Amino acid sequence: MLKHLLIFCFVLPSLFIKAQIKTSKPVKTHSKQSNFAIGIGATKSVLYLNRNVKENNDATGMHFSLIYGGNKNLRISTEYSYFFPINIEPTWLNIRARCIESNLHIIARFTKTKAYFYPIIGISYNEFNGYFTGRNDFLNLSDKYQKNAQVKTVWYGLNIGTGYEYYIKNFSLFLDYKMRIGLA
Numbered sequence: 001m002l003k004h005l006l007i008f009c010f011v012l013p014s015l016f017i018k019a020q021i022k023t024s025k026p027v028k029t030h031s032k033q034s035n036f037a038i039g040i041g042a043t044k045s046v047l048y049l050n051r052n053v054k055e056n057n058d059a060t061g062m063h064f065s066l067i068y069g070g071n072k073n074l075r076i077s078t079e080y081s082y083f084f085p086i087n088i089e090p091t092w093l094n095i096r097a098r099c100i101e102s103n104l105h106i107i108a109r110f111t112k113t114k115a116y117f118y119p120i121i122g123i124s125y126n127e128f129n130g131y132f133t134g135r136n137d138f139l140n141l142s143d144k145y146q147k148n149a150q151v152k153t154v155w156y157g158l159n160i161g162t163g164y165e166y167y168i169k170n171f172s173l174f175l176d177y178k179m180r181i182g183l184a
Helices: 002-016
Strands: 035-045 059-069 074-088 092-106 115-132 149-168 171-183
Touching (some): 074 115, 092 149
Antiparallel strands (some): 074 092, 149 171
16 A cells, blocks of 8 residues: 555656656847047148138147947947147137037948948037237127237037948048037
8 A cells, every 4th residue: 555655646646757858049248339430630620610701710639539439320429629829810820729529420331342431520629719809800700809919719519411331441531521510
């Protein structure tokens, strides 16, 4: 009787128990890759469009950028532009300008080349510093600024533009065109 009880309690239930075979899928790993770039280049700009009343008075300078792209379609940049001193004679002398900006690049990749096209949108901090003589003052700035004095103007702006970049191994060549819109 004890023998039948043991069979009934342990052997019969074991016939109905099925083992589940555990299959494990390989763990998918995504590469944690990001792109960080340092850029240097030349820049050319009309410093303060409504004050730059003469033709061919574009300022040239140096451009530095730090770019981070952790996403395939977006990247951010922090940029600094320093412009070499220029004169817009006879009204403005020894003009020094700089721009600090942060931009978002929306990247469109070409399929058969190592080139990118990207619209740009961002914000900027702009400085215009020069000696105001007051001569030929067509904008009546002498109502706002003292004649024969150093004038510094600072304004924040919105950047809108486009860019093109072509990669050659670990280096790239880029060309950006931006317009800055702001209130002084």
